[in-house]
Amino acid sequence: xxxxxxxxxxxxxxxxxxxxxxxxxxxxxxxxxxxxxxxxxxxxxxxxxxxxxxxxxxxxxxxxxxxxxxxxxxxxxxxxxxxxxxxxxxxxxxxxxxxxxxxxxxxxxxxxx
Numbered sequence: 001x002x003x004x005x006x007x008x009x010x011x012x013x014x015x016x017x018x019x020x021x022x023x024x025x026x027x028x029x030x031x032x033x034x035x036x037x038x039x040x041x042x043x044x045x046x047x048x049x050x051x052x053x054x055x056x057x058x059x060x061x062x063x064x065x066x067x068x069x070x071x072x073x074x075x076x077x078x079x080x081x082x083x084x085x086x087x088x089x090x091x092x093x094x095x096x097x098x099x100x101x102x103x104x105x106x107x108x109x110x111x112x113x
Contacts, residue, residue, distance in 0.1 A: 031085055039078040046070065 046069065050058065 031089075035078060035081050035085060038081050039074060042077060043070070043074055046074075 050066070
């Protein structure tokens with residue numbers, strides 16, 4: 001009896017949970033790659049423009065200003081991109097769940113008729 005119960009538990013709860021966790025990990029990894037790639041692209045663009053700028057312009061900039069731009073400001077961009085991606089995912093999920101709720105409510109009304 002206990003092996004049958006364990007098999008039922010495994011099939012009904014653990015298998016969907018394992019699928020959910022693997023999908024979540026894959027999605028989180030893709031989102032992290034997007035965020036890191038975006039920040040890296042901005043960092044590369046800033047570095048290329050700084051390297052291509054005339055020395056007279058670069059020498060007028062303060063070292064602390066460049067350091068602030070390359071570290072703290074880019075960290076803020078990374079945080080903002082994370083929030084933006086999370087909000088986009090939340091909006092898509094909200095719209096999807098709203099559409100499903102309306103479809104389910106409509107299908108129940110059709111069955112009552």
